[in-house]
Amino acid sequence: MTPPTELPVKPDARAYVLGGNASTLAFTSNLVPENRQVTAWLVPLAWTPIGVVLGENWQRVGVAADNLAGWTDQTFDPSDERSFVSSLRELDLLARIGWSAAVPSVLTEEVVVNADDLSDDVLDAFAHPPEQLTQCAICRRTCVRDHFVWNERRLCAWDYHATVFGKRGPWRDAPYEERLWETIPHAAYVAGPLLDDVAVDAVLAIDGLDDELAHKLLNEAIAGDPGNAHLAVRTAGGYTLLRERPTEQTTTGDGPSAGETR
Numbered sequence: 001m002t003p004p005t006e007l008p009v010k011p012d013a014r015a016y017v018l019g020g021n022a023s024t025l026a027f028t029s030n031l032v033p034e035n036r037q038v039t040a041w042l043v044p045l046a047w048t049p050i051g052v053v054l055g056e057n058w059q060r061v062g063v064a065a066d067n068l069a070g071w072t073d074q075t076f077d078p079s080d081e082r083s084f085v086s087s088l089r090e091l092d093l094l095a096r097i098g099w100s101a102a103v104p105s106v107l108t109e110e111v112v113v114n115a116d117d118l119s120d121d122v123l124d125a126f127a128h129p130p131e132q133l134t135q136c137a138i139c140r141r142t143c144v145r146d147h148f149v150w151n152e153r154r155l156c157a158w159d160y161h162a163t164v165f166g167k168r169g170p171w172r173d174a175p176y177e178e179r180l181w182e183t184i185p186h187a188a189y190v191a192g193p194l195l196d197d198v199a200v201d202a203v204l205a206i207d208g209l210d211d212e213l214a215h216k217l218l219n220e221a222i223a224g225d226p227g228n229a230h231l232a233v234r235t236a237g238g239y240t241l242l243r244e245r246p247t248e249q250t251t252t253g254d255g256p257s258a259g260e261t262r
């Protein structure tokens, strides 16, 4: 396992993406066999509510040169809904001409020679820097290591939203006392679409204000809205204030919240 960052930046670096699935993307930069093998690189992937994120630690695997297509088909089993396999005919042509390039240090759209084979979700991932990935402590799906940590457990966005913003989350029915600000959940972001599943609304988002003013505004919003449970979340850019939907509405689905009374 060679961390890609240790490789020198090579202007002629190229990657041919072989295929991918929900957790991995495979590419090769050299189709000239060595000891009848070619090298494929496995890049970890995480699917998150804000898009696909590439992982930092690539794994190098040797694949029998005469079975690269078979290996790709087997590795990216079509029963995985996110699995895809690139054009193997093109791969065959490249192998015949002995295509080879330097291994890129980072995957970007510029270095990928077959971007046409990739979905927009995967292409978008190339625009962002890679992150450290890990497995969610609850569902084992690949997630970004430091985005959602709760009680020292690293979770995917889905399990974090369900756990921390669910019924047993640290909800309050009164403004926060000063000492409590240290204890509020800290998440990279709050994903709006995931709040519907736990019947929660984001009622206030604060970005870029200093803490003292932000705390004051959050507490004013809580104090001015008695009878509802609130939960303040520290995010990468500031704070988000969540409010539980009244329970009688959860049975009727997601209709407009009756009477945004003012």
Ligand SMILES: [Zn+2]
Residues within 6 Å of the ligand: 136, 137, 138, 139, 140, 141, 155, 156, 157, 158, 159
């Ligand atoms: Zn999970």
